[in-house]
Amino acid sequence: MGRAIAFLTRTRNPGRVDWTDILAYAYLVLGVLLILAPVVWLFVSSFKSQRALIESDPRFLPYEQVTAVLPGSTRPVNLVEWTAPDGTTRILAQLRLSGANVVLADPAKPDETIQVPRRDTRPHETVRARFENYSEPTFGGGAAGTFRFGLYFGNSVFVTVVATLMTLAISSMAAFALAKYRFAGRDVFMLLIVATLLMPATVILVPLFIVVKNFGMLDSLWGVIIPGAATPTGVFLLRQYMLTIPDELIEAARMDSASEWKIYYKIVLPLALPAIAVLAILSIIWRWNDFLWPLVVLSRSETFTLQLGLSSFKGEMLDATHYLLAMTVLTLLPVTFVFAFLQKYITTGIANTGMK
């Protein structure tokens, strides 16, 4: 506790708390609350029962009604907590309603019923996280039928991994050429690569769709992967880094009669690894979160990525909120983990390139 206070009150001038420091921390705490609270609320809600979600139970933890099967019956009945007039509380089975009253009985002795005012009873609940929200859409079963998490997840992983590998390979090759060779038209190529920034996919949707369709890549994951595999950001990020690799290394390798390809993959690529790591992380996040382009290319649900599956699921199944929330959590978890571990690379990478 003392350390926590010391942590919170540490300021520029030790021993003196400036009012601007208080303001700064208040801002940070408020901001973080605003950022984390909705995500945390989604997370805890994803463990609630369908009923609690439909009734919009505002309690933080997932509560669930406790039921019991009475002797001589097969149907489970709800248990309620009844507060007797003398103040004691008993847990009883609720047999039926009768006007403003309810008919209760001890679960062990269902024949001895009592009738009490309904306002003296409240549902007997227990905290229970429903992992079924996660397991049913993932492994089948329940009513999760139309959401095939495994399929969408596989598609998303395939797109992300293949596209990222392609991006890394071709961007590093292009960057190598632009950083380490002098050749006719180098500046033209640089200019052309910058020019692609002027035509983001959002403004060439229709012709891009027509090109991809004529290549027969519609409804295929390749149609999502290939058009975005080359990225100006990636080429420039890597080129900038490769410029700092001394030319003497390359000259020395040429002296030893290494081929240019060998120089690329044995010398330049390993030395550019920090920049390649940054591009890899950025590319993974771009591809995992991509929405508009897959939405245009993929129309059969067998080819959906997670983002598409999730958005169509949100549109269709209004009463399956419990699955929707759980699947949303599963979609954001990989990104959250990647971010938690590689936060430093991501933020410096983005701050340096001004791109995401």
Place this chain on the structure above:
Amino acid sequence: MAAEAEPGPSAVVDTTDGGPAMRWVVTPLLAAFEPPMRWLQTKLGLRGLPYVFLLPTMAIFGLFSFLPALLNIYISFTGGASTILADRPFVGLRNYEALLACESIFVPKSCPVSGFGFWTGMWNTLLFAVIQVPIMTAVALATAIVLNREIRARGFWRALFFYPVMLSPVVVAVVWDWVLKRRGILNALLAELAETRNALAAWGPLEMVAKIAALLVVAAIARRLWALRAKGGLAIAALVLCACAAAWLVFAWDVRASIATQAWRPVNWLADANSSWPFFWVVFVYTWSHLGFFMLILLAGLQAIPRDLYEAAEMDGTPKWRAFVRITVPLLMPTLLVVLVLSLIRAFQIFDEVYVLTGGGPGTATRMVIQEIYESAFVSDAKLYGVAAAASVLLAGVVLVLTLVQLALTRRKAGA
């Protein structure tokens, strides 16, 4: 845009091999390409090889950026629903007419059907950009300034503010939809707040406690003003004002009435057609999810300002706010401009979040221009590729100009 010194390769000259993944997977895989590349090298020589290295990237750019950019213009002059270019009849300017033949483009209702959708989307997008960009820039700047102070665990705070940028637009939309729906947690919290206020208003000693607390605050302010009374009329006037406030607090303030409120009526935040709430929440959610990105760029800009400038100012006894106006603002201006233009470019291309969150509704209240293009080409039965391409060309003009401005700014900044 590099703000921190680029981490160059260390003085280690011998080749690092980059760990097992590199050694066992990547290197052997790339080694397999060596024979054909060696052959190409003997054929083309050292001069020809760079083109080989550039080929894959340029081929993809050519096929999936430059070719579409040209086709976009061509398709905008053709009609029909075919995706085979040869089957698309040339219609001249008819697609543009469908978008532009309005009595007034400011009144989408005076346009043909396609024009109605386009201009509704365009004006919504423009309104969104005009509202959202200043808010985004201001909040991002405030956050960057706070994070640039000497605070504990800066990396942790920075990461948390950046976290939403990592989330996909679909996830962001589901998260906020869950918070904002009619029976969602926001309405529940507001109802709770109203109840708490009413409970407080019913509390017996409220009147006295509230008045004493307010008087203490006024007294504290008055004490500071009293110390300044020698400085002149303004302090005296403020003191008089304090006395008036105290009198009002004691005799005229109805504490109960100012706290008590009506029970909260749930608002359908994302679907209430008779209010601006859906548009507000679109701006809010978009800012929420992209703030971290711009905050990061501004933070890098702030950290690039040399510390000794501030130290020199402090030595001269320059007040903090003056140092901010004279040092921080001018030196940050290039970064700030880049952020402004970049967020403007992004705002004009908004689609994902809104499409999943509101679907453009209620009615057309949050329908953006990209959604219009997407739906008229791919969702409508008519498959109006030509009209959608014409709309894209018009939008591309806006994006083009903004991007050129941004590139010029970035260049100037890199040169400075």
